[in-house]
Every structure is written in C-alpha cells, then in structure tokens.
Amino acid sequence: xxxxxxxxxxxxxxxxxxxxxxxxxxxxxxxxxxxxxxxxxxxxxxxxxxxxxxxxxxxxxxxxxxxxxxxxxxxxxxxxxxxxxxxxxxxxxxxxxxxxxxxxxxxxxxxxxxxxxxxxxxxxxxxxxxxxxxxxxxxxxxxxxxxxxxxxxxxxxxxxxxxxxxxxxxxxxxxxxxxxxxxxxxxxxxxxxxxxxxxxxxxxxxxxxxxxxxxxxxxxxxxxxxxxxxxxxxxxxxxxxxxxxxxxxxxxxxxxxxxxxxxxxxxxxxxxxxxxxxxxxxxxxxxxxxxxxxxxxxxxxxxxxxxxxxxxxxxxxxxxxxxxxxxxxxxxxxxxxxxxxxxxxxxxxxxxxxxxxxxxxxxxxxxxxxxxxxxxxxxxxxxxxxxxxxxxxxxxxxxxxxxxxxxxxxxxxxxxxxxxxxxxxxxxxxxxxxxxx
Amino acid sequence: xxxxxxxxxxxxxxxxxxxxxxxxxxxxxxxxxxxxxxxxxxxxxxxxxxxxxxxxxxxxxxxxxxxxxxxxxxxxxxxxxxxxxxxxxxxxxxxxxxxxxxxxxxxxxxxxxxxxxxxxxxxxxxxxxxxxxxxxxxxxxxxxxxxxxxxxxxxxxxxxxxxxxxxxxxxxxxxxxxxxxxxxxxxxxxxxxxxxxxxxxxxxxxxxxxxxxxxxxxxxxxxxxxxxxxxxxxxxxxxxxxxxxxxxxxxxxxxxxxxxxxxxxxxxxxxxxxxxxxxxxxxxxxxxxxxxxxxxxxxxxxxxxxxxxxxxxxxxxxxxxxxxxxxxxxxxxxxxxxxxxxxxxxxxxxxxxxxxxxxxxxxxxxxxxxxxxxxxxxxxxxxxxxxxxxxxxxxxxxxxxxxxxxxxxxxxxxxxxxxxxxxxxxxxxxxxxxxxxxxxxxxxxxxxx
Numbered sequence: 001x002x003x004x005x006x007x008x009x010x011x012x013x014x015x016x017x018x019x020x021x022x023x024x025x026x027x028x029x030x031x032x033x034x035x036x037x038x039x040x041x042x043x044x045x046x047x048x049x050x051x052x053x054x055x056x057x058x059x060x061x062x063x064x065x066x067x068x069x070x071x072x073x074x075x076x077x078x079x080x081x082x083x084x085x086x087x088x089x090x091x092x093x094x095x096x097x098x099x100x101x102x103x104x105x106x107x108x109x110x111x112x113x114x115x116x117x118x119x120x121x122x123x124x125x126x127x128x129x130x131x132x133x134x135x136x137x138x139x140x141x142x143x144x145x146x147x148x149x150x151x152x153x154x155x156x157x158x159x160x161x162x163x164x165x166x167x168x169x170x171x172x173x174x175x176x177x178x179x180x181x182x183x184x185x186x187x188x189x190x191x192x193x194x195x196x197x198x199x200x201x202x203x204x205x206x207x208x209x210x211x212x213x214x215x216x217x218x219x220x221x222x223x224x225x226x227x228x229x230x231x232x233x234x235x236x237x238x239x240x241x242x243x244x245x246x247x248x249x250x251x252x253x254x255x256x257x258x259x260x261x262x263x264x265x266x267x268x269x270x271x272x273x274x275x276x277x278x279x280x281x282x283x284x285x286x287x288x289x290x291x292x293x294x295x296x297x298x299x300x301x302x303x304x305x306x307x308x309x310x311x312x313x314x315x316x317x318x319x320x321x322x323x324x325x326x327x328x329x330x331x332x333x334x335x336x337x338x339x340x341x342x343x344x345x346x347x348x349x350x351x352x353x354x355x356x357x358x359x360x361x362x363x364x365x366x367x368x369x370x371x372x373x374x375x376x377x378x379x380x381x382x383x384x385x386x387x388x389x390x391x392x393x394x395x396x397x398x399x400x401x402x403x404x405x406x407x408x409x410x411x412x413x414x415x416x417x418x419x420x421x422x423x424x425x426x427x428x429x430x431x432x433x434x435x436x437x
Numbered sequence: 438x439x440x441x442x443x444x445x446x447x448x449x450x451x452x453x454x455x456x457x458x459x460x461x462x463x464x465x466x467x468x469x470x471x472x473x474x475x476x477x478x479x480x481x482x483x484x485x486x487x488x489x490x491x492x493x494x495x496x497x498x499x500x501x502x503x504x505x506x507x508x509x510x511x512x513x514x515x516x517x518x519x520x521x522x523x524x525x526x527x528x529x530x531x532x533x534x535x536x537x538x539x540x541x542x543x544x545x546x547x548x549x550x551x552x553x554x555x556x557x558x559x560x561x562x563x564x565x566x567x568x569x570x571x572x573x574x575x576x577x578x579x580x581x582x583x584x585x586x587x588x589x590x591x592x593x594x595x596x597x598x599x600x601x602x603x604x605x606x607x608x609x610x611x612x613x614x615x616x617x618x619x620x621x622x623x624x625x626x627x628x629x630x631x632x633x634x635x636x637x638x639x640x641x642x643x644x645x646x647x648x649x650x651x652x653x654x655x656x657x658x659x660x661x662x663x664x665x666x667x668x669x670x671x672x673x674x675x676x677x678x679x680x681x682x683x684x685x686x687x688x689x690x691x692x693x694x695x696x697x698x699x700x701x702x703x704x705x706x707x708x709x710x711x712x713x714x715x716x717x718x719x720x721x722x723x724x725x726x727x728x729x730x731x732x733x734x735x736x737x738x739x740x741x742x743x744x745x746x747x748x749x750x751x752x753x754x755x756x757x758x759x760x761x762x763x764x765x766x767x768x769x770x771x772x773x774x775x776x777x778x779x780x781x782x783x784x785x786x787x788x789x790x791x792x793x794x795x796x797x798x799x800x801x802x803x804x805x806x807x808x809x810x811x812x813x814x815x816x817x818x819x820x821x822x823x824x825x826x827x828x829x830x831x832x833x834x835x836x837x838x839x840x841x842x843x844x845x846x847x848x849x850x851x852x853x854x855x856x857x858x859x860x861x862x863x864x865x866x867x868x869x870x871x872x873x874x875x876x877x878x879x880x881x882x883x884x885x886x
Binding site for chain 1: 501561572575577580582598610614629657678751875
C-alpha cells in the first residue's frame with residue numbers, strides 16, 4: 001500500500017438501518033444467510049402499481065435509539081433513519097460520551113452525508129393540484145392551488161423536506177461543529193460523501209467526520225418515477241426473486257430503504273484516544289460518464305476510470321482486491337457495464353476476484369446504498385465471510401465473473417472495492433482495507 | 438506555509454494540525470470565467486452594471502398569479518428562455534429539464550464561453566462540475582392529469598389504486614429526471630463532456646460556497662484542473678412559493694417590491710426569494726496561464742463550520758479558517774460580501790460573527806450584500822454572490838448595499854451603502870450560511886501574477 005498521505009483515515013464506528021436488520025450484526029448475519037428482505041409494499045397502497053413490492057425497514061421507531069428525539073417529529077423517514085444509524089456509529093466509536101464530557105474537540109468533527117430528499121405530502125399536493133385543474137382546457141388555477149396548499153400542507157414537514165435538514169439535525173443533536181456537507185448524486189451519494197469526507201480528513205480540515213447516507217423512495221412519487229423509467233423489476237409473481245443481479249433474467253432493481261453511517265477518523269487521533277480501529281479507508285475516486293441521464297456509457301468509460309482511479313489512490317493492484325461489492329442493481333445495463341468495467345481494469349485478476357451484490361437481498365437503498373455496502377465490506381474483512389449474490393440462476397454470457405452465487409463464502413479479504421454508479425452518470429469507487437498498523 | 442500566531446490561536450486547533458495553505462500550495466485556483474443569470478442581467482457585464490447602478494430585479498411575480506400568497510414578490514427572470522443560450526443541437530434536451538435545470542445549463546454555457554476555454558485542448562477527464570442545488574420545484578401541470586383522474590371527493594385523499602394505473606399512464610416517462618437535484622451538474626457534464634469529479638451539494642444558501650471549497654480541495658488532491666463551480670435555482674413557482682410561504686419569514690411588502698429586501702437595515706420587512714444561476718470557471722493557475730486565460734480573481738482560502746446554538750460563532754470560525762488558509766490578516770481584507778438576508782435574527786448573527794472574526798483590525802470591517810438586488814436564490818445564492826465578488830476585484834469597485842439606510846443597532850458592522858466605493862485592499866471575504874447554523878466562508882483575492 002502506498003503511504004502518499006501523511007494523514008491516514010480509519011473507520012472507528014459504524015451503524016445501519018436496513019430492511020435486513022437495524023444493527024450491524026443482525027444485518028450481516030442476514031446477508032450471510034442469503035435472506036431476502038423484499039415483500040409487498042406496506043408504506044402505501046401500491047397494489048395496482050406495475051411494481052407493488054420493495055424491501056422496507058420493518059417497525060422502525062426512532063425512540064428505540066434516541067430518547068430525546070423531538071427535533072425529528074416532523075422529519076421524513078430518511079432523516080430518522082440517519083439519526084438512528086448515526087447514534088449507533090457514534091456510540092460504537094465511543095464518541096457520544098466523549099462529546100458530552102468535552103474529551104474530543106467538537107469543532108474538529110464534521111458531517112458529510114449523501115442523504116436523500118424528504119418526502120412530498122403526496123395526497124394533499126395532488127388533491128390540491130386536481131382541485132385547481134380544468135382537464136378540458138388543461139389550465140391550472142394557481143391562486144386556488146396556493147390557497148388550498150396553504151390550508152392543507154403541514155408547516156413542519158414542509159420545512160423538513162428541504163435538502164440541508166438531515167445533516168443539520170445530526171450536527172445539532174450530537175454537537176458536531178466541524179464542516180457540514182450533504183451531497184445528492186443519486187445512487188452514488190453516500191459513497192461520494194464518504195470519499196470526500198476521507199479527503200477532508202487527509203487534507204487536515206477535520207479529524208473526524210460522521211459520513212454516510214440515508215434514503216427512502218418507497219413512497220407514491222418515488223415508485224411512480226422509477227416505474228415510469230421502467231427501472232424497477234415488475235416480477236410480481238416472485239418478489240423475493242425479483243432482484244437478481246448479474247442473472248440473465250434480471251428485469252430491473254427493487255427499491256430498498258435505510259441508512260448507513262460511519263465515523264471516519266485520522267489514524268493518530270484514533271490511536272491517541274484509544275479508539276477501536278475497524279478498518280482503513282485507502283482509496284477513493286469519482287468520475288462522470290458525461291453521456292446520458294438515463295443510461296451508463298455503453299463501454300463503461302466513467303466506471304473504468306473510476307475503479308482504476310480508486311485502486312491507484314489506494315496503491316493496490318487488482319490482484320490484491322479480495323472482494324468487490326458491486327453496485328449490481330439487477331438492471332440489464334448496469335450489471336453488464338459494471339462487469340465489463342471490472343474486467344477492463346482487473347484484466348486477468350478479474351477471474352479470481354469474488355464479486356457480489358447485496359442488492360439481491362436488501363434491494364437498492366439509493367442514496368444510502370454505498371454506505372451500507374462499504375460497511376458490508378468491513379464486516380466481510382472482519383469476519384472472513386463474503387456475502388452472496390442470491391437469486392443467481394441463469395448465467396449471462398456478458399456477466400461472466402465470480403458473483404459468489406447464492407451461498408456465502410469463507411475467504412480472507414485484505415482489500416475490498418465498493419462501487420456505486422448513479423443516474424446521470426455519477427460514478428464513485430471506494431477501497432477499504434484491513435488495518436494492519 | 439503556516440499562518441501567523443494570532444489566527445492560529447483563535448482557531449483553537451490542537452497543536453500540530455496540518456493546515457494546507459492555498460496561496461503557497463503549488464496547485465492553487467483562479468477564476469477565469471463567469472456566467473450569471475439573474476433578474477438584473479443575464480451576462481456578467483449587465484449584472485455588474487445593474488449592481489453598480491443600484492437596480493433591483495425584485496418585482497411583483499408575473500410567471501403565475503400570486504394573489505393568494507402573502508408574499509407576491511420575487512427576483513423573477515421574466516424573459517428567460519434557455520433556447521437563446523444553447524446550440525441548436527443541444528436544445529432538444531431542454532424538454533427533460535425543469536426550469537431550475539434549464540437555468541443551470543444556460544448559465545454553464547455562458548460561463549464556458551466567457552472563459553474562452555477550448556474544450557478540445559483540455560483533458561476532459563480532469564474537468565469537474567461541482568454544484569450547489571436545492572429541491573427542484575415541481576411543475577404542477579406535469580402531474581395534473583394524473584391527479585385529476587385519481588382525486589376522491591374527500592379532501593386530501595388520492596385514490597392510489599387509480600393513480601397506479603390510469604394516473605401513471607398520463608405522466609411523461611422521464612418525469613422524475615426533470616426534478617432530481619443532481620441533474621443540474623449531470624446535464625452540464627453531458628453538454629460539455631466533463632468527465633471529472635461531479636458533485637451536487639445541497640446546503641441551501643451555503644451550498645455554492647461549499648461547492649467552491651470542495652472544488653479547491655479536489656484541485657489540491659490533483660484530480661482535476663478545470664471546474665465549473667456553480668448553482669441554479671428557481672423558487673418562483675406556485676408549488677415552491679406555497680410551501681415556502683409556510684415556513685420562511687417572507688416579506689409581505691407587496692406594495693413596494695423594490696424596497697422590500699433591506700439587508701442589515703433597521704426597517705427590514707423579511708426575506709425575498711428570487712431565481713437565477715451563477716457559475717464560475719475555476720482553474721488551476723498553471724493550467725490557466727498555459728492557455729493564456731484572462732484571470733478575474735484568485736481563490737485563496739475556504740473554511741466551513743457548524744454551530745446549532747451560536748451561529749455567529751460558526752460564521753466567525755469559518756472566516757478565521759478561510760483567512761488562515763489564505764495566509765492573510767484582518768487588515769488585508771477590503772470588505773465582506775455578506776449573505777445579508779434582510780432578516781432580524783440572521784443579519785444579527787452574521788454581522789456579529791463577521792465583527793468577531795475581524796476583532797483586532799485597525800478600522801471597522803465593512804460589509805455589502807446583493808440580496809436586495811436579486812433576492813435569496815437558494816442553491817445559487819452563493820455563486821451569484823461570488824460572481825459579484827470576482828467582478829468587484831476585477832473592476833476595483835464595491836457595489837453598495839441597496840435599500841440600506843439605517844443600520845440595525847444590533848448589527849455591529851459598517852455597511853457599504855449609497856454609492857459604490859473603490860476597492861482599496863487586495864482581498865474580499867464571502868460568507869454564507871443556513872439559518873440553522875451551517876456556515877462557510879471563502880477568501881478571493883486580486884490576481885497576483
């Protein structure tokens with residue numbers, strides 16, 4: 001590994017809220033068991049939608065994690081997921097008490113999230129739209145809409161839909177007074193947030209950053225949007241078999257929801273306060289396809305540059321990568337182009353690199369996906385077990401890598417690559433490594 | 438390389454903390470092009486002349502009938518048409534862009550043209566796009582037919598079973614892509630083949646300043662040489678205005694829109710929204726020199742901080758970090774281009790934070806704000822204001838704060854009002870923040886060759 005950075009970045013705390021478990025251990029156990037978290041959508045009546053299933057977080061209550069949670073009363077579920085995962089991560093890092101007792105400098109702890117937007121008040125918004133609309137003339141009566149909206153929209157929840165609020169709540173609640181960022185780059189958001197957070201620490205702007213993401217698009221407008229783009233699987237006959245990354249019969253992704261949070265910390269800082277070091281963040285690169293808003297570049301131009309850049313940033317060769325956590329959405333295009341990009345960068349080493357997509361089990365957490373997937377890499381290194389790609393039945397000649405089909409595998413990985421590719425051509429790759437001193 | 442002791446101590450950093458100094462660092466950034474779309478001008482020259490002349494773009498809303506809203510005024514761009522900015526071959530894409538995204542691509546084209554960069558001569562894999570953006574306002578006609586078929590007689594209840602079938606049939610397939618916040622930066626990357634780092638930061642008023650800080654950081658880690666740093670936002674939209682009228686302290690000074698926004702003034706009337714876009718071409722100085730680019734300003738320092746209880750402290754700390762990074766002292770700063778929202782609480786904590794950061798300066802620090810000219814532009818506020826800073830450094834003149842007559846006694850700063858004044862010192866500090874305490878500051882300087 002290269003030592004080009006004077007300040008090295010390690011992970012000292014992690015937390016998750018996912019459809020397969022609301023703590024690291026139960027999530028990872030479910031992943032190794034190859035369980036699917038997919039079921040009929042409960043968040044709203046999706047029975048007639050082309051897609052009526054998703055992977056939801058069951059029975060979530062923020063008060064199970066944070067007693068004094070009144071500031072989130074009107075927040076969207078995305079902000080609440082973020083708060084619960086952040087509480088886990090900060091407490092695992094021993095920071096909740098340290099912050100309260102003034103043992104760490106809160107000015108040197110920042111927040112960098114890739115968290116999704118709040119959720120529109122669908123029923124009131126659409127009802128007031130319809131009530132102001134004359135379908136024959138296709139004219140909207142705007143004064144009528146404004147009046148109706150002002151009567152029915154809820155002040156608190158409208159304010160909390162704004163995109164800066166999730167990161168603000170975490171910083172305010174936990175007293176994290178360093179730089180405060182949130183980025184929203186579709187499915188790459190939380191990976192990009194973690195990468196940029198790493199850079200903030202490397203360069204000396206912060207000593208610790210709470211980084212990660214949270215999201216839920218399992219709501220009427222979210223499913224509407226993805227269904228219209230024909231991006232979601234419509235395999236109503238077999239919802240738990242619907243997310244089948246790299247399988248020839250794949251027909252789209254399955255929505256998931258949740259959050260993943262990590263405490264990134266400068267190595268010497270972590271050592272000095274005796275923090276438990278879970279892994280080291282070693283590589284990050286981000287590129288744009290600059291091709292089309294809906295499709296990846298067919299030859300994987302951006303993805304190749306991204307994977308290659310991350311390995312170089314980490315100073316590791318492809319043959320040193322013991323596990324690739326793929327973006328692996330289960331759409332035709334993504335899985336083909338991602339396999340192509342891995343082969344292009346890895347060359348011969350691609351045959352030996354185990355690759356899996358946990359989206360086969362927990363669906364696609366959109367902005368939050370990258371953070372949860374990076375955490376999965378850390379757990380894979382710590383336990384010596386790699387999670388499988390479930391529902392893998394029909395090999396696709398264009399996807400011809402080792403996808404760890406259907407069963408978890410015992411294997412020692414020292415360096416892992418985690419890919420995230422988003423709508424609009426956003427690519428981010430991270431390399432995380434076992435901390436060896 | 439290291440900043441002087443006074444600032445160092447004030448930062449309260451633990452000893453031995455690495456601080457990279459942008460000025461002496463080999464890879465530093467310069468501003469080499471500007472794009473501005475605003476209610477007072479849609480090119481840098483017109484915008485600048487309007488700032489100097491004290492013109493405001495704040496007027497009664499004309500894009501829709503605002504008569505049922507308490508606030509009926511905004512900094513609206515009445516004649517904006519993105520087609521006028523784009524090549525014919527690129528215009529087709531406009532169909533899948535909400536107004537906010539159209540503002541971004543139009544402004545990006547202006548900034549590229551203004552920078553005179555030859556895209557064939559630069560490494561496009563090292564061309565980054567870092568933007569600030571907010572929620573992209575939904576355009577109601579897009580879903581009105583779907584809403585109409587699935588409305589029930591009960592107020593606030595849509596029949597989801599109908600929406601899921603007949604509703605979905607009458608919405609355009611690419612509907613969602615019109616509103617994703619990352620589509621500003623993505624559409625810009627597609628139009629200009631910018632394959633480098635691409636990010637969208639969403640901290641409202643401070644987003645564009647955070648984007649500048651991030652671009653500088655990426656430049657220092659040597660992953661890009663040329664950037665478009667910017668933002669765009671249109672808040673003059675029925676849905677957006679209805680929502681925001683509920684939770685923002687908007688001005689209801691409808692009788693006299695031109696005087697409604699009054700930064701740091703004792704007679705404030707509230708916040709006024711607007712629309713526009715500001716995009717800077719920011720470039721590594723060697724890269725700029727090699728291609729013979731005209732340089733408008735140096736980007737010398739950046740700082741960001743948060744404080745949910747004492748926002749003034751976070752403003753002060755951001756400024757101190759930015760000045761430390763620039764390696765300059767308080768006496769070298771000409772003025773602060775403030776956010777200056779024209780709100781009591783915000784104006785007070787901003788000015789207190791600024792005053793505290795410049796404690797020890799020989800004379801009082803002066804501030805100016807262009808909010809009264811263009812309004813609060815959300816995700817594009819900071820970069821439109823940065824464009825004003827670059828123009829001030831370029832022309833050696835500071836625009837005066839419009840509508841400022843009597844300074845609020847609780848704002849401990851000297852406000853530049855009345856007439857523009859000459860710029861007499863080489864650096865300008867730009868501050869931005871959210872009401873909840875997410876703050877940032879940047880130092881821009883007169884280009885030193």
